[in-house]
Amino acid sequence: MSLILITVISICVSSGILLLLSREVFKMIMGLAVLGTAANLVVFTGGRPGSLVPAVIEQGSQTLMTNAASPLPQALVLTAIVIGFALLCFALILAAAVANQQDNSDVASYRENEPSGNAKAQSDKPSVMEIES
Amino acid sequence: MSNQQAIKGPGSSFNYIALSLIPFSLFVALIVGLVQFPLPWQWSQPWVSSLDIALAFRVDAFSMLMLMLITGIGTMVFIYGSGYLSHTPGKHRIFFVLIIFMMAMIGAVTADDVILFFVFWELTSITSFLLVGFNHASSDARDSARQALFVTMAGGIALLAGLLLLSDMAGTWSLSGIVAAAPTYMDDPRLSYAIILVLIGAFTKSAQFPFHFWLPNAMSAPTPVSAYLHSATMVKLGIYLMARLDPAFNELLLWELLLIGAGAITAVWAAVLALRERDLKRILARSTLSALGTLTLLIGLPSSSAGLAVIAFLFAHAVYKAPLFMVAGNIDHVTGTRQIDHLMGLRRVMPWTAAAAILAGLSMAGLPMAFGFVAKDIMAVAKEQSELVEIVGYGLLLVNAVAMAVAAVAAIRVFWGPLEKSFVGLREANWRMVIPPLMLAIIGVEFELFPDFIDPLLLSAAQSISPSSQLVEISTSYSFQNMFSATGISALIAIFLFLAWDRIHDRLASMRWLDNFGPEASYEVVLTTLKKTASIHTRFLQSGRLDKYLLLTISALIAMSFYVFWNAPIQMPAFNHWPMHSWAWLVAGGLMSIGAVVAVFLQNRLALLMAVGLIGYGSAILFLFAGAPDLAFTQFTVETVLVVIAATVIPFFKHAPYRETPWKQPLKLLLALLAGAGTFILLMNLQAIPENRDLASWFASNSLPQANGRNVVNVIIVDFRALDTLGEIAVVAFSLLAAKPLFTHISANRSEAASGSVLLEKLAVPLYWMMLTAALWILLRGHNEPGGGFIGGLVAVAASSQLAILYNSRFARKYQYLMPSKLAMLGIGMAMVAGMAGLITGEGFLRHVEIAGLSSVLLFDLGVFLTVWGSFTGYVYSLLERHELPLETSEQGGMS
Amino acid sequence: MSLLMPFLLPIATSLLSVFIKGRLLIGINLISSFTLLALALQLLFEVVSSGPKSLIFGNWPVPYGIEFYADGLSALLIILIALVSAVVMVFMVHWERTSDKSAYFALAQCLVASAIAVSLAADLFNLYVWFELMLIAVLGLMVLGKGRQQTEAALKYFAVSMLGTLIMLSAIGMIHGAVGHLNFSALAELAASEDTGHYLTLYGGMLLLALLLKIGAFPLFAWLPAAYHALPAPLLALVGGLLTKISVYVLMRISGQVLDYQLYHEAIGWLAVITMLSGVLGAAYHWDLRRILSFHIVSQVGFLLLGVALASPAGMTGTAFFLFHNILVKANLFLIAGLIWMTAGHYDLRKIGGLYPARPLLSVIFLLSALSLVGVPPTSGFWGKLLIIMETFTQEKYLWAAAALITSMLTLYSMSKIWLEGFWKPHPGQLVSLVIPKSTYMVMLIMSVLILMMGLMPGPLIDLLQLQQWQQGGAL
Structure with a gap:
């Protein structure tokens, strides 16, 4: 039935995880995008897709035809798509900002917060917040 | 706290000798009480009634003796202290803490409820810590104070566990009850543990071997404190407890052995060390x-x-x-x-x-x-x-x-x-x-x-x-x-x-070896080991590298989900029929799979984006052929806008992509495959479960009669589950607000803001209006046919984007009349107002209301439309503006 | 109405904040925060006097519309959210004068609104939506600091949390696919039934994983200390004090009233033990106040998880008590860290000192909060610890109890480190001694009094929590 769908989702999950584990920051974000698409499809699969008929009540009828697709998962997926998209946009900007600030796109090099070496090497500058004395 | 202020208030003119009146009057009261009322005195008041814990006090002769010592010696110590500390700055703190300590001692020797007793017990440890560390400018005093604190508090923890065990066995919280009920639980296997734990507590407090070492070090406290706490009263608290419990366990060999053993060793060992x-x-x-x-x-x-x-x-x-x-x-x-x-x-x-x-x-x-x-x-x-x-x-x-x-x-x-x-x-x-x-x-x-x-x-x-x-x-x-x-x-x-x-x-x-020998050395070893362990542990888990965090998190999640699989029943479905349209699914699925596989191998960011886009478009096709046109349209438009935004962002990544070959990293590959396999199992199992169509059929049959909409998906979004949508547009709008400060951090290498040809510019404005009209039309038809606020909004985003790209973003902003982020907020506001309509008619928040043929859900959907339009154009404009900025001095090489 | 207003008010304030600035902005936000507190108190009053309240949006029949549900536990949680947010708002008025205050207040109110919605939502998918809103609000607050540390922290936070969010979404989708429902009470019924209960074991387990990540359980907590310390201390009071705790609350609600997690209780318990110890070890390693406190969040989450794993009414009561105590204490400690920074000029313990003679009131407040965190009587922390440990004894999980006790000892270690280094040790340089506004002291004193009251009179709260219906095995 949805074997195709399930297989595709699994492939997307594998691909997404692999991208997410990448050290290139853009790839990482794209990994999240792929995983997001996969997650949406998972929700969609919950509705047992198979019907071709949209969940729209035909003129003259009061209720949906029984062979129509299940509407609730669609509504959920729609919400999830938009949320995921908004977060993805934010993530893209965030990643670009970090890559710009740190002058590098290698995720492993982002050590401003947690520098390598022991605790003694930590340099926390409290100057981030400005205070008028 | 108020007390402290009060004491501080009089300043140096305050004669601290007056404070000795506090213990003295208590002492006198005790004597008077002793003459007037026969012992034992008892008083009890429920404290935590649901746990039967009470503010129970009991004063028998033993307690009375302790009380007289505490108040009598207390009086002397306060008098003495007022002289000894007369030139010490900050002495008000000592007196303040001493008074608290005295109260705690009084509480401890009179409490009958074990929890109450423990409360006072711990309080004496804390006050002792503060007093030992009084000369806190010296690191010796600090270390001694901490040592005293650690040893006594560790003992306190053991004591708590022991007392809990004892009262559990005896079935009462009362200290005297525990002693009285002792014969009933003599055979309980937990008794020896309870005794050992309680004795650890008592030994630490009364400085018995092997916990004795803190007491000599605690002598860095001012003398009045040493006289009062560390010789006359506090260190006797452990003795007090042991003496209290002695009638219950006197006959037990374990009790006898531990007490005699520890007591004898302490006595002799300390006597020898005194000579040093x-x-x-x-x-x-x-x-x-x-x-x-x-x-x-x-x-x-x-x-x-x-x-x-x-x-x-x-x-x-x-x-x-x-x-x-x-x-x-x-x-x-x-x-x-x-x-x-x-x-x-x-x-x-x-x-x-x-x-x-x-x-x-x-x-x-x-x-x-x-x-x-x-x-x-x-x-x-x-x-x-x-x-x-x-x-x-x-x-x-x-x-x-x-x-x-x-x-x-x-x-x-x-x-x-x-x-x-x-x-x-x-x-x-x-x-x-x-x-x-x-x-x-x-x-x-x-x-x-x-x-x-x-x-x-x-x-x-x-x-x-x-x-x-x-x-x-x-x-x-x-x-x-x-x-x-x-x-x-x-x-x-x-x-x-x-x-x-x-x-x-x-x-x-x-005999220097005596220094490096014995429990005090062990204390140091414990501290060093703790520091080392903490360091190794934390540097491993909190390496600071995001890629490692993700690796760790994903590995753990996979391991844990396989634990879940192991425990939960899993079944596989039987596939007995293939739907007719599976060719369309095959095509879509094929596209997605190709995108997914190719994406892993790509290094070029634009190419990667295209591959990811392929996955999105593929899923849109899938949706289209699965009776979900709304989803398909949304996915199409989302994917398009995403590609626009991502393509605009990519130039801001100035460095060549970090090159790596994930397929050569077996661990990552394994994790990815396991994650895929796990997903497969989860979803296959899902297919084997019969579908529950309760919700689906209710929505199907109530959409039109109850909510006047034919497009059930849209009705769910704007009416049945409008709250989800409200939250969702809030996420959209706030994501822009959140991203705002980030735009200032990015700058591109080269300006991409090439204006298009005159012809295109001429075309752009009419195109904008046409697309916006289409967007509104999609919005309006949404309730009965595929469409709605999201898709309409996204089309509007496309309209504004083309205007911004072909002209520039400032021009496009002008055609939007309101700042994108404010537009987005306005959209949410509008959706909320639409929800309020239901509140006014009494039907409840977010219930649709029809006024003169117009439904409030339209207003709601318009809110969705505006939010989506505002938010995503906000992204597009801000990004383009970063491109339009005059070239910044950046010498890094361009992207590959 | 009493369920709707605590949610609508902050979100409306948030929207409004984008459009206004200056004194009006601050005034409206403060008024809104204190009104929210009043509304929360009213909600508690109503819940206590007339039982749990339910609100279905759009007034649709129950499993079909989205439900908000409040019992004593959620009402109390909302009071604490309101209290902490009000305190933080007061604090922030004086904290930062240069950054974009509109955005700050808008995002903070948005965070409050989403936190309240998370505590009230009785619908899985709706819960997911609010979690996302909470996530974006935190990220927004994080990058408002504009420094490199802030954006980096945000990236780390985002990448790991997003993974959790996606798992949560998938799990919710699969739960819906398996049993066809999203509403908590409907799910509880399905989970209790013979036919459908076992479907939920698997997908509920996946949801559990997502929640464990959101909570910051071992070894899924990497995002937490990596990100939190980049926030300025007062915001940490809001974020660090509340967020993970709200996730714990959601886990309590779901495992106690919705899904059947009996199979996993043992595993959760051991996870809790490791989480506790791991958190305190991390704290023992660090010298930065914010890092120490962030790692303590992890260890206290472990404590809470232990309570959840005990899975009995008494365990849940203890967990709930600990939860409330911890929100207060943690918020107070983060605020103290803020004041320490203002006074001593640094968050790093090696570079500060001398606060005890210089700031006696601050010292007392810190001492109280720190002792409460350790669980020393007569502070609030003692009762939370006691309730949970008593239950481990009742269930004869002695090793768990031992771990919990060792954890509180190690907590003492790092708290005494702060005291010794920050308060007792003479300052290696000069105190910065910025003027600390009286209002900040006032709010912290109020919090401290509450902590002390909870310690001295824990009875009423425990009684209230015991009224709570905790029923294991799925049925509501």
Whole structure:
């Protein structure tokens, strides 16, 4: 039935995880995008897709035809798509900002917060917040 | 807290001696109460009724004795402190904490509920910590304070566990109830653990081996504190607890062994170490340890008369040791040193202190003249009556001898002999520092002469911990033979020790191995190990590298989900039919799979984006052929806008992509495959479960009659589950607000803001209006046919984007009239107002309302439209503006 | 109405904040925060006097519309959210004067609104939506600091949390696919039934994983200390004090009233033990106040998880008590860290000192909060610890109890480190001694009094929590 769908989702999950584990920051974000698409499809699969008929009540009828697709998962997926998209946009900007600030796109090099070496090497500058004395 | 302010308020003009009225009035009240009301006094009030924990207090004779010590010595210590600390800055803090400490002690020795008892117990540890660390500018004081805190609090934790076990076994929270019910749980297997835990608590508090080491170090506290907490009262709390519980466990071998063992080792060990010290205060501390050990040992003795011995010694020790500490304090105060090497002949300059020292010393040495003798005498009898292990007996002889020698050092050595030149002309300490030790020492002697008042109290105190105690007839037991056996031999040894003190000291002091040996060294080892473990642990888990965090998190998630699989039932479905449209699914699925696989291999960011886009478009096709046109359209438009935004972002990644070959990293590959396999299992199992169409059919049959919409998906979004949508547009709008500060951080290498041709620009504006109209049309038809606020909004985003790209973003902004982020917020506001309509008609928030044929859901969907339009155009404009900025000085190489 | 207003008010304030600035902005936000507190108190009053309240949006029949549900537990949680947010708002008025205050207040109110919605939502998918809103609000607050540390922290936070969010979404989708429902009470019924209960074991387990990540359980907590310390201390009071706790609350609600997690209780318990110890070890390693406190969040989450794993009414009561105590104490400690920074000029303990003579009131407040965190009587922390440990004894999980006790000892270690280094040790340089506004002291004193009251009179709260219906095995 949805074997195709399930297989595709699994492939997307594998691909997404692999991208997410990448050290290139853009790839990482794209990994999240792929995983997001996969997650949406998972929700969609919950509705047992198979019907071709949209969940729209035909003129003259009061209720949906029984062979129509299940509407609730669609509504959920729609919400999830938009949320995921908004977060993805934010993530893209965030990643670009970090890559710009740190002058590098290698995720492993982002050590401003947690520098390598022991605790003694930590340099926390409290100057981030400005205070008028 | 308010108290502290009050004390601080009067400033230096405040005479702290007045504070001694607090313990003194309590002391007087106790005496009056004792005369007026027969013991025991009981008072109880529910505290945490659901747990049966009560504010239960019980004062029997033993508690009364402790109370009199706490308040009586407290009075003296407060008087003494007001003199000793008169020039110390911050002394109000000491007094404030001392008062809290005194209250805590009073609570601890009167509490009958174990939880209440524990509360006060811990409070004494905390106040002790604060007092030991009073000279906090010195790192020694800080370390000693922390050591005392750690040891006593660790003990406290053990005690809590032990008390919980005990009260669980006894079925009561009451301390006296636990003792009374002891026979009922003697066979409980948990009893030994409970005893060990409780004893760890008591041993740490009363500084018994192997937890004794904190007490000498705690001498960095000011002298009044040492006299009060670390000799007279707090360290007796552990003794108090053991004595309280002794009637219950007296017969148990474990109890006996632990108490006698720890007590004997402490007593002897401390006595030996006392000989190593040169600091008068530390010598006294060691001898306090030794006395505490003796007390523990006495409690452990399975004899009825030991009870009286314990009580008598407890009392005597408090009355002679506190004045000796005060004497040491006076010497320190006057001469500026506590090292006994320099201290000689001080009686010439400090006659009153000398007198106090001698009286207290006499009491301590156990000579017949003073009260101390009575106590020791009783002890001697008690020891004879029990089958005491011989070695312990000899050990105690040594202990007694050292105690006498210490007394002699404190009372004779420092006061007699020639006065050192540098001390000539010194003056006796303030009267407030002389009276208290003198008074206490006199009390010690007085009670030997007039024991009528104290004897009954001691006896009834002893009876409350060991019911069969009888008053040993002091006068008859005073025989020549007894004197020799109990104190005489000790006295001989003591005289030898006193005379040879320096030589023995030198010999012992040269044994450096004693420093690196024993529990104190273990304490250091524990601390170092803790630091090392923490370092290794934290550097591994919190490496600071995001890729490692993700690796760790994903591995853990996969491992945990396979644990879930292992535990949960999993079934596989039977596939018996393939839907007709599967070719479309095959195509879509194929596209997505290609995108997914290719994406892994791509290094170029744009290419990667295209591959990811392929996945999105593929899923849109899938949706289209699965009866989900709304989803398909949304996915199409989302994917398009995403590609636009991402393509605009990509140039901001100025560096060449970090090159790596994920397929050559077996761990990552394995994780990815496992994640895929896990997903496969989860979803296959899902297919095997029969579908529950409750919700689907309700929505199907109620959409039109109840909510006047034919497009069920849209009706769910704007009506049935409008709250989800409200949250969703909030996420959209706030994501823009959140991203706003980030735009200032990014800058591109080269300006991409190439204006299009004139023709395109001419076309752009009409195109904009056309697309916007289409967007509105999609919005309006949404309720009955595929479409709606999201898709409409996204089309509008596309309209504005083309305008911004073809002209520039400022131009596009002008056509939107309102700042994108404000537009987005307005959209949410509009959706909320639409929801309010239902509130006004009484149908409830977010219920649709129809006014003149227009539904409030339209307003709601318009809100969705505006939010989506505003938010995503906000992204597009801000990004384009970063491109349109004049070239910044960036010398990095371009993207690959 | 009493369920709707605590949610609508902050979100409306948030929207409004984008459009206004200056004194009006601050005034409206403060008024809104304190009104929210009043509304929350009213909600508690109503819940206590007339039982749990339910609100279905759009007034649709129950499993079909989205439900908000409040019982004593959620009402109390909302009071604490309101209280902490009000305190933080007061604090922030004086904290930062240069950055974009409109955005700050908008995002903070948005965070409050989403936190309240998370505590009220009785619908899985709706819960997911609010979690996302909470996530974006935190990220927004994080990057408002504009420094490199802030953006980096945000990236780390985002990448790991997003993974959790996606798992949560998938799990919710699959739960819906398996049993066809999203509403808590409907799910509880299905979970209890013979036919459908076992479907939920698997997918509920996946949801559990997502929640464990959101909570910051071992070893899924990497995002937490990596990100939190980049926030300025007062915001940490809001974020660090509340967020993970709200996730714990959601786990309590779901495992106690919705899904059947009996199979996993043992595993959760051991996870809790490791989490506790791991958190305190991390704290023992660090010297930065914010890092120490962030790692303590992890260890206290472990404590809470232990309570959840005990899975009995008594365990849940203890967990709930600990939860409330911890929100207060943690918020107070983060605020203290803020004041320390203002006074001593640094968050790093090696570079500060001398606060005890210089700031006696601050010292007392810190001491109280720190002791409460350790669980020393008579502070609030003692009762939370006691309740949970008593239950481990009842269930004869002695090793768990031992771990909990060792954890509190190690907590003492790092708290004493702060005290020794920050308060007792003389300052190696000069105190910065900025003027600390009285209002900040006032709010912290109020919090401290509450902590002390909870410690001295824990009875009423425990009684209230015991009224709570905790039923294991799925049925509501």
